């Protein structure tokens with residue numbers, strides 16, 4: 001049986017249309033999912049939409065629609081974008097689906113029955129955009145400490161989750177599982193936050209109605225974060241423990257942005273503890289994109305719209321840029337000039353040019369029929385070894401979610417291939433009939449190395465990689481065995497590829 005791998009993105013709010021921040025996590029999830037499938041895993045890749053809560057209800061009222069009409073309309077924008085970006089999710093959960101509502105009611109009732117949810121009264125400051133309550137002390141100059149927007153005082157009867165009870169258990173878990181929260185700097189932030197003391201958490205509202213009612217007390221609506229976080233198990237069929245839940249839970253990694261780490265690394269694990277369910281293996285918080293040096297915001301009108309980028313540059317260029325430009329876990333800056341630089345140098349010049357040069361030589365010197373290897377000389381052995389070392393390095397780096405470093409490793413090999421061409425000078429060998437076998441070996445090594453490169457790149461740049469593999473006569477779906485040296489067979493038809501990536505003016 002194949003080992004399983006479960007990866008999730010956040011579920012996105014439908015009060016806003018998709019932007020580059022949403023695309024970022026989703027592309028990262030897709031790269032990971034594709035890579036793990038390539039390595040033989042039975043992968044479940046989940047994304048979806050977060051459709052309940054006051055924020056969505058307000059947006060719908062403003063737009064003159066019902067909340068569900070708004071959700072139905074906006075969710076299509078997300079789904080269409082994922083289609084265009086080549087996202088290979090196995091499931092898309094909407095929190096308005098029956099399967100989700102059923103699972104949320106179940107876990108809520110379960111924790112209620114166990115005594116860790118109780119009815120009380122709340123009076124505190126509420127930030128609607130963040131859907132979060134704050135104490136007086138937590139406010140910064142009277143505003144929300146997360147987003148700096150005004151807050152309002154709310155007093156209401158509310159169900160509370162006994163989060164305080166799980167403070168020590170959570171700290172112990174974090175301590176015993178060093179990889180649970182990543183990157184490390186974020187883990188330390190969470191540890192300090194928890195050590196300051198966990199208060200019981202209000203998990204219901206009576207001030208609006210768009211959401212899942214508390215079982216047995218329909219006046220209360222379940223807190224949107226309690227509802228949303230539960231998607232990670234309801235999508236697997238929870239509370240039925242025998243279906244996908246049994247197969248894929250606990251999740252291998254929740255990919256999220258740094259702003260929602262507390263919900264995933266404190267609230268969610270303690271909910272799970274209370275319900276007696278296993279905790280996620282890893283929660284990884286990536287950084288935020290600024291745009292041309294500025295915070296991305298509607299008011300600055302600088303929100304980067306992924307469809308526009310795809311129209312302008314092409315899907316794989318966008319995917320590459322997002323994964324390569326910034327180390328996963330750090331903040332980064334989006335700019336058109338940086339993107340065009342990456343396109344011209346890494347994509348057009350390096351990987352694209354290497355393949356068109358190499359396939360052109362195969363056509364010119366061997367009529368496009370892959371010759372057999374004769375004797376592997378030192379430079380050939382070095383290239384082969386470097387290729388295999390690269391495969392191992394990429395595997396480690398992807399396990400650490402170091403997507404940018406993984407691409408760097410692949411690009412180091414691309415440079416090595418270019419240098420190999422310079423060192424072996426196939427054009428000189430071609431002039432001398434006595435060097436025919438030597439030329440054949442050089443061509444073989446050059447193309448074989450690129451076949452392996454493109455098998456790996458199929459996780460990052462799926463459509464480019466399939467074009468490249470087709471030109472190398474590789475018809476198989478890339479898999480782990482395809483990463484071994486020697487896959488290309490003598491006699492395979494090689495076709496010259498034109499530029500994989502046309503250059504663009506800066």
Ligand code: MSP
Pocket residue numbers: 009010011012013020021022024025050228229230231256257258259260287288289290296
């Ligand atoms: N609905 C919640 C998540 C619930 S998960 C159980 C939510 N939705 S969101 O649509 O507002 O944001 C989703 C993700 O987008 C977050 O991970 C957030 O970090 C990410 N980003 C929003 N703006 C971003 C940037 N400027 N840069 C990178 N990611 C950003 O939160």
